[in-house]
Amino acid sequence: MRSIRLKAVCAVLAGIAVGVSAAGPAEAATPKQGGNLQFVVPAEPPSYDGHRETTFAMIHPIRPFYSLLIRVNPENPSSTTDFVCDLCEGKVEAPTDGGKVYTFKIRKNVKFHSGDNLTAHDVVATYQKIIFPPKGIVSARKAYYTMVESVTAPDDYTVVFKLKYPSGAFIPALAVPFNFIYQKSVLDKDMHWYEKNINGTGAFRFKEREAGAVIRGVRNTDFFVKGRPYLDSFDAIFAKKESLRVQAIRGNRAAIEFRGFPPKSRDDLVKALGNDVTVQTSDWNCVLITTVNHKRKPFDDVRARRALTLAVDRWGGSKYLSKIAIVKTVGGIAFPGHELAATKQELEQLAGYWPDIKKSRAEAKRLLKEAGVDLSKTYYFNNRAVDQPYKIVGTWLIDQWRQVGLKFEQHVEQTGPFYDQLRNKKEYDVSIDFNCQSVVNPIVDVSKYLSDDRSGSQYGQYKDREVDALFDKMNQSGDPKEQRVLMREMEKLTLDTHANAFITLWWNRIIPHRSYVKGWKISPSHYLNQSLDNVWLDK
Amino acid sequence: MYGYILKRLLLVVPTLFGAALLVFTLLRLIPGDICELRMAGTGGYFDEDAIQTCREEMGTNQPMLGQFLSFIWGLMRFDFGISMWTGQPIVSEIALRFELSLQVAIMATIVAILVAVPLGTISAVKQNTWIDYVVRCISIAGIAMPSFWLGILIILGLLVTTQHLFGTPWMPPIAYKPIWEDPVHNLSMLIWPAVATGYRYSAVATRMTRSALLEVLREDYVRTARAKGLWENVIIWRHALKNAMLPVITVIGIEFAFLIGGLVVTEQVFNLNGLGKLFVESVVNNDYTMTQALVMLVVMVFILVNFLVDICYAWLDPRIRYS
Structure with missing residues (x-):
């Protein structure tokens, strides 16, 4: 039995090695035209309007129908700073006027699927809708653009963004994959039209939707990049159950799922398919946060909150949890791969990241005693009824806290009741919370840790004006070095000195896909690199 | 009879109103927005x-x-208005799924009847023999085994077996095509869930057939028929079984109505875009309008099926009159 297990493990490891290495040389091959890409999507999009939705379930099937003004470089999507033109021409130019004016020249050969030509006025109308939505129009991310003063089109093929102040957060915000470019004449008639209809300039044209089952797209023969897309068509098949999505790839009913699978599913696929599966992995711009309710005793006391984070062995947790869950990287408030993120040495200075966990837990116990925390009481831990990674991380946290004498009862709720507890009822002591972004843009992403009257998505009920001031300074600084210093200060206050909230572990994105899928490269977000124009099938 | 039908139709109105009030209130009690x-x-x-x-x-x-x-x-x-989640008309969202759910329900019912009636009859006729014991084991296993679990086993079995036999794993299609568009695709997708649910369904019906038939076989008129020298097959198939079918039809009717909206997990296992899956997603998404419409639809299906079962009673047993 032992030897069989050993053989199985060896087979899995060999498969992973083969799979990962297979991705390299295949990319150099000449792309082939044709074929239908079938991929599975774990959920169905609520509407087709990118400006109002926040879910990847809208991005995966709908993004191929649209273009953006600029986008994350599809050939280098793992970079957090490499942006290229999509509908604009040439490179993404540096700003003028002291970093306050960005000018984009628009391509002249772009047609909407309706047959009309795209002009700068379409781009302006789109961004007007996103940044300055009229009453009654939902724009989920308008707060990303607080620095924008105006968007104008001085001529038919030029767009100018004028900012109130220079901001390093602007270009990443512009590349957000939800910013589909819509047609001005359609928006002028009906701002809601795009919620139920599709008319973009993307590599694929909308063919059909079978409610709850599939969305189909076919090649846009008028696509503005000659020779693209390579695929004839795609089918985005909705499949909620993870085991079915895994089996669909195994049984070749789907070639890929773009969100991510846990390590066990990867191992199963590699074991079953060997060379026929390729695995791509990446750090993931998603993280579970431990939100502490500052209005509930004893966690209104900074010592009790610091004890909570000091009890958690993140370095050890990373090692073991990464084998069973989609979490891995130890990090601070900024995405670990970004230049604004803390190094390991910097992290080790923060409470909860000390290399010596015994020392850390001894300090936690001392603080709990000093704060007079009642260790006989059982505290309320609010968690979401999702296995990966919520319940796994939640169970791990409870064990970590148990080791310093704190007892928590885990209340696992479906998404609706979970958010109702987190956002409205607020009867929990500690809750899991979630921060998951598309384009890596730490300056905007860390707004989660601002005072609750500033953030809108901070549910710990605290106000920290020192953190707010640092954030404002960082947001308005054009100098990356200064931004980095300010980020460290904000991180120290948030995670350590004031212990407002805590990071658990950053997610790890694992995409095992059929090896005949070529051209698609993993990015740090399941929202990115989904235009499918560069994907081809080597069958 | 017509009076009875009219009375039953009039009863539909308060039943629907009660269901509407209940579902509206309960949905608003679920936390979340x-x-x-x-x-x-x-x-x-x-x-x-x-x-x-x-x-x-x-x-x-x-x-x-x-x-x-x-x-x-x-x-x-x-x-029914529009779905709060998708913004699409509810009638079209339901119609698409209803077609699939109805087909699976019909197929599962056919599987169940084809298995249950012969097995239940044989089991009753051969009471307390090894045949009876085998049939009872099969039917108890069917009741004990959740159909979604059997579904998972079927998929895994197909993947492993086909990989072993042909070198490439095969599984049923995961995207639906109507039977008149592509019958092979349609049947190769739906036959497996029909078997998985039909097995459990047949297990219930087999046991019901057996016990009902055993009761009938002890009736005086069966003894009289035997005394008259009628062939055993004629006694069982023509006289006994027809009278034993009343409770079996009730079970089949209730199960059929349940299959229309109740295949929640099995639909997810086979990625069937049916009403059960839609039901769960609507509740999870707090899609009030869709959930309300689905509950009303299921209530109507139950009312209709019960009504048809009652009519069948009269056909099977001429002594039953609803005047």
Whole structure:
């Protein structure tokens, strides 16, 4: 039995090695035209309007129908700073006027699927809708653009963004994959039209939707990049159950799922398919946060909150949890791969990241005693009824806290009741919370840790004006070095000195896909690199 | 008979109203808000104003009484409105799934009847022999085994067996095509869930057939028939079985109605885009309008099936009259 297990493990490891290495040389091959890409999507999009939705379930099937003004470089999507033109021409130019004016020249050969030509006025109308939505129009991310003063089109093929102040957060915000470019004449008639209809300039044209089952797209023969897309068509098949999505790839009913699978599913696929599966992995711009309710005793006391984070062995947790869950990287408030993120040495200075966990837990116990925390009481831990990674991380946290004498009862709720507890009822002591972004843009992403009257998505009920001031300074600084210093200060206050909230572990994105899928490269977000124009099938 | 039918039809109105009131109230008791789910559920940054705008659009900020009256008014006109989650007309969303659910329910019922009636009959006729024991084991296993679990086993079995035999794993299609468009695709997708659910369904029906037939076989008229020298096959198939079918038809009717909207997990296992899956997603998404419409649909299906079962009673047993 032992030897069989050993053989199985060896087979899995060999498969992973083969799979990962297979991705390299295949990319150099000449792309082939044709074929239908079938991929599975774990959920169905609520509407087709990118400006109002926040879910990847809208991005995966709908993004191929649209273009953006600029986008994350599809050939280098793992970079957090490499942006290229999509509908604009040439490179993404540096700003003028002291970093306050960005000018984009628009391509002249772009047609909407309706047959009309795209002009700068379409781009302006789109961004007007996103940044300055009229009453009654939902724009989920308008707060990303607080620095924008105006968007104008001085001529038919030029767009100018004028900012109130220079901001390093602007270009990443512009590349957000939800910013589909819509047609001005359609928006002028009906701002809601795009919620139920599709008319973009993307590599694929909308063919059909079978409610709850599939969305189909076919090649846009008028696509503005000659020779693209390579695929004839795609089918985005909705499949909620993870085991079915895994089996669909195994049984070749789907070639890929773009969100991510846990390590066990990867191992199963590699074991079953060997060379026929390729695995791509990446750090993931998603993280579970431990939100502490500052209005509930004893966690209104900074010592009790610091004890909570000091009890958690993140370095050890990373090692073991990464084998069973989609979490891995130890990090601070900024995405670990970004230049604004803390190094390991910097992290080790923060409470909860000390290399010596015994020392850390001894300090936690001392603080709990000093704060007079009642260790006989059982505290309320609010968690979401999702296995990966919520319940796994939640169970791990409870064990970590148990080791310093704190007892928590885990209340696992479906998404609706979970958010109702987190956002409205607020009867929990500690809750899991979630921060998951598309384009890596730490300056905007860390707004989660601002005072609750500033953030809108901070549910710990605290106000920290020192953190707010640092954030404002960082947001308005054009100098990356200064931004980095300010980020460290904000991180120290948030995670350590004031212990407002805590990071658990950053997610790890694992995409095992059929090896005949070529051209698609993993990015740090399941929202990115989904235009499918560069994907081809080597069958 | 006509009076009975009219009475039954009139009873539909208060039944539907009661169901409507119940589902409307219960849904509002579930914590959560569709707009919060859409914005906050994905963990991304969102604007708080967007939630307010969304609530105004959905009408969830309106007074409860107004929402209820609007629901009832729509119901009276067979207008279920639009899904709060997808923004698409509910009738078209349901129609698409109803077709699939109905097909699976019919196929599972056929599987169940084809298995249950012969097995139940043989088991009763051969009572307390090894054949009876085998049939009882099979049917008890069917009741004990959840159909979704059997479904998972079927998929895994197909993958492993085909990989072993042909070198490449095969599994049923995961995207539906109507039977008149592509019958092979359609049947190779739906036969497996029909077998998985039909097995459990047949297990219940087999046991019911067996016990009902055993009871009938002890009746005086069966003894009389035997005394008259009638062939055993004629006694069983023509006289006994027909009279034993009354409780079996009830079970088949109830199970059929259940299959229309109740294949919640099995549909997910086989990725069937049916009403059960839609039901769960609507509840999880706090899609009030869709959930309300689905509950009303299932209530109507149950009423209709019960009504048809009652009519079947009269056909099977001429002594039953509903006057």
